[in-house]
Amino acid sequence: MQGLDFSIVPEYLPLIGKGLWWTVVISVISALFSIVAGMGFALIVLYASPVVRYPVRLFMWLFMGTPLLLQLFLIYFGLVQIGIDIPALWSGIIGLSLHFAVYNADIFRAGIASLDKGQTEAARSLGFGAWQTRLYIVVPQALRNTVPAVGNMMIALLKESSIVSMIGIAELVHSAQLVISETYRPFEFYLTAAALYYVLNLILEAVLRGIERKVELSR
């Protein structure tokens, strides 16, 4: 039996740090994409003509009903077969973004539906067109009202981003595995990775609380 020995960790911190960096980069980009695309999907589902709406709903339904890992494999390994070669990093970002965009879309759709009809009427009565009303009045309020729910999704996204290690992206879990294959110290390095995820989530939660407080002031 081998005891726990964390003294070996500092030596490998630069490598782990690189993984941490990529986890942050992938998560932040995917989070932003998932919010923008999610709002786009929500607006399409609510307002677009059936020709656009139904394909998007079908796509959302397919993405909600299948695992993220499978989606990543399809984007990275599958699409190559039909001549679409997307680098691993972008495959990971696209997969994460779309996967969470679908969930965000559902949250935004409910957020928009719960807005008071009087908001739209007030905007229209001032002379705003339908899309101007959505842009200036509906979307900003829906974004504000859904901060807690979307925030939870983003915490999930940060953790789920570890799955992109399966298509060879050297993020936090992947770099921990690299180090473990060299040192045969799985416990120490998995725990290190876990601690780092925890720290990242603490920071993310603090940011979300800050946003919530700011939003609360204007309600």
Place this chain on the structure above:
Amino acid sequence: MTDVRPMIEVRGARKFFGPLEVLKGIDFSVARGQIVAVIGPSGSGKSTLLRSINHLETLDGGEVWLDGVQVNQTLARRPFERHINSVRQQMGMVFQHFNLFPHLSVAENITIAPMKLKGMAKADARALALKMLDKVGLADKIDAFPARLSGGQKQRVAIARALAMQPKVMLFDEATSALDPELVDEVNLVMKQLAAEHMTMVIVTHEMRFAAEVADRVIFMADGAVVEEGKPDDLFRNPVQERTRSFLKKFLNG
């Protein structure tokens, strides 16, 4: 007077909600600078009538005209959207539940339409907002958020927001019905002030006393039709129709 064309003209307005006929062919007109109060029991169609003036309700029959332009003309979807947006910019509407934009400050609530729809510069729009707020006695609230205002203050901001578009007419849809009694006067005062400035106004209201005080003409509606209309003195003191009499009696005793 050279311009005798009415500011608002409604001809044969009909509207159905499902099988229910809520407007049964209404005709009325409002002259430039005139103030018309519309009274009547709940469900009489008075709010629907007001909302159909700026096309928040689509009429099933009849015509609405604003200053010589037909509001509900038959156009393809996109041209109609352009038409109705420009017509609505000329009509201010004040709602029972204020409908201020909660995510925007008082200043932004007032400036967003002049800036986005008329391309007004930010500094000019803010100066305009200050002027309008001054008019409704709330200049000190310019940077507050709606959540921090009382109901009466919210409604006064809503009036300022509508006025900032320099509308030709103002439509009030039970503007004081959602207010605590002690907050009604501050809103009525602003409306009286607008009346003194000869703003053309259509006021749907439950307040008979206010209607009597401010209106040039009162229209009594019941069951989707105009039962009686006239000068406030005549209509309130000597109503001709039995329906009007019983409504007013109930109101004055209740």
